[in-house]
Amino acid sequence: MVYRWPEVAGGVNHRADAPVTNEPNRGTPSLSPVLLAGFALRPLPLVLLQPALDLAMTLMRRRHSDVFERLDTLENASFLIDPVDLPFCFTLRLGPPAPRLSVVGNADDMESPSAVLRGPLLVLIRLLEGRMDGDAAFFSRDLAVEGDMEAVLTLRNAVDSGGIDLAEDLLSLFGPLNGPARRAFGAAEALFARAERDLETVRAAFVAPVDGRCDAQTARLRDLEDDLADLRTGMPRANAAGKRAARPGTARP
Amino acid sequence: MSGTPLELVCPAGTPGALRAAVDAGADVVYLGFRDETNARNFPGLNFSRPELRDGLAYAHERGCRIYVAVNTFAAAGNPGPWHRAVDDAAELGADALILADIGLLDYARRRHPETRRHLSVQASASNPTAIAYYHEAFGVQRVVLPRVLTVTEIARLNVQIPVETEVFAFGGMCVMAEGRCTLSAYATGRSPNMNGVCSPASHVRYEQLGGRMVSRLGRFTINEFPDGEPAGYPTLCKGRFVAGGCAGYLFEEPTSLDASTVLPELMAAGVRALKIEGRQRGRAYIAEVVAAFRRAVDAAARGDPVPPLGLGGMTEGLRETTGAYTKTWR
Numbered sequence: 407m408v409y410r411w412p413e414v415a416g417g418v419n420h421r422a423d424a425p426v427t428n429e430p431n432r433g434t435p436s437l438s439p440v441l442l443a444g445f446a447l448r449p450l451p452l453v454l455l456q457p458a459l460d461l462a463m464t465l466m467r468r469r470h471s472d473v474f475e476r477l478d479t480l481e482n483a484s485f486l487i488d489p490v491d492l493p494f495c496f497t498l499r500l501g502p503p504a505p506r507l508s509v510v511g512n513a514d515d516m517e518s519p520s521a522v523l524r525g526p527l528l529v530l531i532r533l534l535e536g537r538m539d540g541d542a543a544f545f546s547r548d549l550a551v552e553g554d555m556e557a558v559l560t561l562r563n564a565v566d567s568g569g570i571d572l573a574e575d576l577l578s579l580f581g582p583l584n585g586p587a588r589r590a591f592g593a594a595e596a597l598f599a600r601a602e603r604d605l606e607t608v609r610a611a612f613v614a615p616v617d618g619r620c621d622a623q624t625a626r627l628r629d630l631e632d633d634l635a636d637l638r639t640g641m642p643r644a645n646a647a648g649k650r651a652a653r654p655g656t657a658r659p
Numbered sequence: 660m661s662g663t664p665l666e667l668v669c670p671a672g673t674p675g676a677l678r679a680a681v682d683a684g685a686d687v688v689y690l691g692f693r694d695e696t697n698a699r700n701f702p703g704l705n706f707s708r709p710e711l712r713d714g715l716a717y718a719h720e721r722g723c724r725i726y727v728a729v730n731t732f733a734a735a736g737n738p739g740p741w742h743r744a745v746d747d748a749a750e751l752g753a754d755a756l757i758l759a760d761i762g763l764l765d766y767a768r769r770r771h772p773e774t775r776r777h778l779s780v781q782a783s784a785s786n787p788t789a790i791a792y793y794h795e796a797f798g799v800q801r802v803v804l805p806r807v808l809t810v811t812e813i814a815r816l817n818v819q820i821p822v823e824t825e826v827f828a829f830g831g832m833c834v835m836a837e838g839r840c841t842l843s844a845y846a847t848g849r850s851p852n853m854n855g856v857c858s859p860a861s862h863v864r865y866e867q868l869g870g871r872m873v874s875r876l877g878r879f880t881i882n883e884f885p886d887g888e889p890a891g892y893p894t895l896c897k898g899r900f901v902a903g904g905c906a907g908y909l910f911e912e913p914t915s916l917d918a919s920t921v922l923p924e925l926m927a928a929g930v931r932a933l934k935i936e937g938r939q940r941g942r943a944y945i946a947e948v949v950a951a952f953r954r955a956v957d958a959a960a961r962g963d964p965v966p967p968l969g970l971g972g973m974t975e976g977l978r979e980t981t982g983a984y985t986k987t988w989r
């Protein structure tokens with residue numbers, strides 16, 4: 407890795423109004439029920455999703471008007487929301503006449519979004535509902551952001567303040583007769599949680615041999631780094647070996 | 660050793676976060692108005708006057724207090740927004756004002772003598788003479804100490820000053836003497852001291868370049884994080900730079916303060932209140948961190964060992980430190 411300080415004369419354009427390249431860099435999504443559902447949805451025309459998204463936005467605006475008040479300052483901002491485990495992306499445009507959520511097949515189907523938010527669907531939903539902290543998701547690299555950070559922070563803070571609960575918001579559609587819908591939703595949630603656990607077991611079984619090899623490689627790499635550091639400082643080899651033996655989890659394979 | 664529980668002072672950047680903090684067991688919630696009068700002037704964050712009024716009602720009904728931070732330095736020739744912030748907070752019934760600017764401290768003392776005045780960490784007062792001066796001149800009743808003192812130094816200070824002390828317990832590390840850092844001003848022209856924001860979002864860019872995430876602040880590359888490496892804030896103090904041919908952190912690695920392991924020592928040192936940093940953080944952070952510290956503070960007050968808080972997932976760079984409280988480097 408190369409770092410330069412300061413990178414004043416570098417050729418990179420860092421201006422806040424530089425165009426956002428939403429060239430997909432989605433990484434490899436984890437095996438999850440969302441990923442499998444995405445494969446199942448792939449043959450469906452995306453346009454079928456639009457009425458559901460319009461309904462969701464109408465509900466949001468009705469039930470969480472305070473969120474949209476906080477977004478007032480953004481005027482014409484647009485966001486590409488890229489759930490890395492689904493075969494499509496969402497676009498959110500805040501401009502008049504009203505904020506609109508749409509779906510696109512590819513990240514580069516949206517021209518010059520103000521910002522891009524990228525992460526697994528469940529992370530994005532947890533962020534939307536304020537059940538996950540945005541900074542923590544960023545630190546752990548579950549969430550990647552690019553583009554106009556002022557717009558991203560405004561969106562994040564507005565959404566986080568709103569007390570959005572997708573399930574409750576959708577159940578509100580059924581009014582006082584939401585009992586059966588609530589039960590069906592509870593059952594679906596339990597099914598999803600079970601599928602997630604089962605798939606995690608499958609994933610762990612597949613990667614266990616690779617994990618073992620990785621651990622061994624990591625330990626070996628650490629030893630080599632230690633050896634290198636010792637060589638640099640001129641520490642006697644005997645001490646270096648003693649130090650290695652004293653540290654747990656670094657035995658060579 | 661058992662004793663009076665430390666007062667738990669918790670952050671809120673939105674009404675949702677305020678409710679989360681109160682519900683999770685905060686004794687006090689601190690917040691600011693949605694402008695440059697407070698040191699967390701982030702887009703979409705902070706409170707309007709009606710939101711403060713509602714927040715005060717919610718907190719007071721549940722036995723929780725509200726402190727309002729008006730803790731940036733008033734712009735030369737334009738003290739109006741800062742005076743209005745002090746007036747509105749006091750008139751709406753805030754339990755204390757957190758202030759740093761001596762002109763504003765004087766204004767608050769003359770106009771609202773009945774409202775408690777706390778000295779913000781932004782004033783960077785860390786010795787008995789400075790603190791005594793703030794007490795005598797402006798009637799300051801509490802000082803928030805900068806994150807540069809050891810527990811021993813805090814204990815020594817507490818017996819020499821006539822006011823309560825509040826110390827940071829968890830959250831972002833501002834590694835310089837607060838109120839005096841000009842790194843952000845140097846890189847972006849905007850600073851926490853004058854504009855209420857360090858490394859403003861308008862000057863921050865992240866780029867995915869192959870398997871690396873590059874963070875930039877203005878014209879400076881702050882860091883490159885390979886895939887899988889925990890990330891940190893894009894502040895110059897947490898930058899990874901090349902010096903002498905090696906890339907490394909010159910000032911501080913991405914890490915968060917966690918003083919939970921030294922709570923009994925802080926109590927013994929005579930500290931009155933613990934502050935959790937993070938008005939810019941989400942409701943999930945507030946709920947989890949406040950609940951964990953509620954358990955920790957109560958355990959310490961009973962004389963029980965402080966349980967592990969399990970807050971690693973909330974920390975910058977996914978690492979924590981006790982910072983200067985246990986520093987051995989001086």
Ligand code: SF4
Nearest residue numbers: 833834835840857896
């Ligand atoms: S650059 Fe670092 S030390 Fe300076 S104000 Fe910002 S966070 Fe604090």
